[in-house]
Amino acid sequence: MAHQHMRKERPGHTLQTSALVHEAYVRLVDQKQVQWQNRAHFFGIAAQMMRRILVDHARSRQYAKRGGGARQVSLDAVAIVSEKRAAGVVALDDALISLAAIDQRKSQIVELRFFGGLSIEETATVLAVSPGTVMRDWTLAKAWLRREMAGGE
């Protein structure tokens, strides 16, 4: 059987993800005045940007769904599962803001892990703490955020 035009792109490397990366890249490159102090600094900013882009997008999607952008044909085909995800991202953003007020480091860990896609070890390096600490913080932060997000529904 022929396998013509097979597009076995890895998950996370689809066009849509590229759009996200593209945006983050442009934003990073456009920060001309920023002098990257080090790699950790770069990752911190990159994760923040990923968060903003995704949350902006998720919020605008919710807004569109409520009628604000009813004329945007491109949003019509959006599946329910994505709506749930969009709502989840917005709820997470809100919950993270609350978490940051209680525990800044745990909130940062979630930002780096979830939005920045960093591993436990990379996160530990960026924050200059041990991987064990990141693991513990990550566990509690997830439990706390889940509860917070469930309560907001």
Place this chain on the structure above:
Amino acid sequence: MTPERWQQIDELFHSALEHESSERAAFLGRACNGDESLRREVESLIGSHERSESFFEAPAGDIAAELLAGRQAQLAAGQYVGHYQIVSLLGEGGMGEVYLAHDIRLGRQVALKRLPAQFTLDADRVHRIKQEARTASALNHPNIVTIHEIWQADSSHFITTEFIDGETLRQRMVAGRMKLDEVLDVANQIASALAAAHSSGIVHRDIKPENIMIRPDGYVKVLDFGLAKLIEQKNKSFPGLKESADRPNQTTKGMILGTVSYMSPEQAKGEKVDERTDIFSLGVVIYEMIAGQTPFASNSMSETLANLINAEPQPLSHFVANVPDEIQRTVLRMLCKNKDERYETIKNLQKDLRINEKTLKSRSSEIKNSTATLPATRGTGKQTTETRYGFFAATQSTETASRSFARRITHQLNRSWLLFPQLQEAFCFSNGRSKATDLNR
């Protein structure tokens, strides 16, 4: 909540988790010592911890595709779309699904591509794309796949092309390592397709292994000429991005073309691109054919971005023994971040590729057994250094074993530079005061 209280909750939470679930209640009863609100708080967090919830399991980068994409139902075998009958699904990716279909009017097999629903196009744009696709097809070049038709049914756009019975370059790389002469042969054929297109003013914009087919007879066919333009539109319908106030020089000119790993820096920036973007992407493809991995892609999106912006590719000699210097120079020149430093035209590149082929032939006895020493790994995702070098060691002759070991150490050091501050200077960061704090929400 006071920090002390939170600290207390934090510690109790982890201590409780270390206990068997049957003993937790008793443990918490003792530990909380009558503080009921503390106990309730910790119990509720443990309850939340134990609830199965996959939200955090996939990093945001992975769910982004889901978030941003519209989904549409797949076409079923036997179903008719226009005068085409669907035979089977061949694959799907960021640019939609591809089906094998039967053209009932002309009685031939075609590849039918359906674009994702969000690529809604205005008539003017479709017209221009068709023009370009037609021009590309009219080149009638042996290395360019012919586009038959671009058309619309209901709300979807379809593209039918010549059906090629072969494998993609991605599949070829996954199947096993490529010898340098094969690499150069494939590179030459791609370059030949690009030269023909460029001379007609067409830039491909999306050169990557998935867009390159290899037929069993060795012919290389480049897919989707001009089609990358289809998705430039998307930038305008990406609502969340318009709002951001902190984007100086916001470009609406361009949009992502191709997957990140193969993008030229100017493309990643959304700038206007010319032929030299294809030269860069082809450079990434050649690099990958030889090294088994792309020069800038990494495990996380952040790191890929960092590499795109700052990192120089590792020399090919890190991955493969005996790559002639000429080939190395050619590839590195293709990968220059500044397009003015790359080959100016594909014709200039072709000249060097041919010289490379000659050099390789003249040295063939010397390098006969030192082809791409590493298996292509991209298709299967991450591969550990250990695995990779396990293979490396197994394929090296004893006389090169010590060199291989040295390379291994260097490579591992390079990989773990994240963990060594002194290696970070390799990353070209400058010191200075940050003004980026205003990025905080």
